[in-house]
Amino acid sequence: MATGPGPGGCVVTTPDGGPRPTVPGPVLFARYAYPPNELGYCGPADAGELLEASAARDVAALSHLATRFDGAWPYLELIAGANGIADPLDTRVVEAYWVGNDLLDHVGSRLFATAVDARFAGRAGPSVDAIAGAASLGGVAHHSFHVFAVSPWVGMLRAGRTVAPLEVLDRCRVRWGVVEGVDGDEVSVRSRGLAFDGTRLTLGVPRPEVARRSSEGVGGLPDLRPGDVVSLHWDWVCDRLSPGALARLQVATVRNLAVVNSQSRPGPAVAADARG
Numbered sequence: 001m002a003t004g005p006g007p008g009g010c011v012v013t014t015p016d017g018g019p020r021p022t023v024p025g026p027v028l029f030a031r032y033a034y035p036p037n038e039l040g041y042c043g044p045a046d047a048g049e050l051l052e053a054s055a056a057r058d059v060a061a062l063s064h065l066a067t068r069f070d071g072a073w074p075y076l077e078l079i080a081g082a083n084g085i086a087d088p089l090d091t092r093v094v095e096a097y098w099v100g101n102d103l104l105d106h107v108g109s110r111l112f113a114t115a116v117d118a119r120f121a122g123r124a125g126p127s128v129d130a131i132a133g134a135a136s137l138g139g140v141a142h143h144s145f146h147v148f149a150v151s152p153w154v155g156m157l158r159a160g161r162t163v164a165p166l167e168v169l170d171r172c173r174v175r176w177g178v179v180e181g182v183d184g185d186e187v188s189v190r191s192r193g194l195a196f197d198g199t200r201l202t203l204g205v206p207r208p209e210v211a212r213r214s215s216e217g218v219g220g221l222p223d224l225r226p227g228d229v230v231s232l233h234w235d236w237v238c239d240r241l242s243p244g245a246l247a248r249l250q251v252a253t254v255r256n257l258a259v260v261n262s263q264s265r266p267g268p269a270v271a272a273d274a275r276g
Helices: 024-036 047-055 059-064 075-080 090-097 101-108 108-136 143-150 153-158 161-174 243-261
Strands: 174-183 184-197 201-212 227-231 234-239
Touching: 024 047, 024 059, 024 090, 024 227, 024 234, 047 059, 075 090, 075 101, 075 108, 090 101, 108 143, 108 184, 108 243, 143 153, 143 161, 143 243, 153 161, 161 184, 174 201, 184 227, 201 234, 201 243, 227 243
Parallel strands: none
Antiparallel strands: 174 184, 174 227, 184 201, 227 234
């Protein structure tokens, strides 16, 4: 499948091989933010509002709703500021946070650690050192950092509670998979889940799962086909990934896994945005 260039690698292809226009940043944000919002983990109380605004491509409404995602919004501001981009919902910034791109290279370890310390010190107390430490050791300002280093789930795994925390970690991160079949709103995907060996969190072997691409006809990616590589968040298919975007998502995920695995003290539970 051919791919075309674009800001942050966001242009992929349509089924006929032509380039698909770059998705507006607020719309792309909503694709990834809706799944945890639907579950009540972050964002505005009415998840349907986000889905409807996304379907209508109401950029103004989506831009307002995005600021209410306490987990993601500070990362978007950090990435935008480090790259001299005025709009935290610029498509390149949104893709950097959820998937990964070269904008993350400009968020240096010192800047990231300082931002993390300032953000979480009041809520995490002395335990903020573990979060800031993960940032200073090479953590990436990517959604997977929030999942692995900020949320309490890795700590729960190491304390012996394995099944539920491992499932939450796996579903909460943005992961990748290959489409094997499409049946209405349901998409059969083969993806690599997380595995835990008692100490380290790693990527496991590929396994099948079923995700949704829309709800009652409202959603994105109507033209999915077997063989497409997609990104997933919770039980939703969020976007089709170009080879470059897939590689960047894999790199960001592996880097943040390595940093968290190197620490003896994982990050604490921090407020209500830990599952964002």
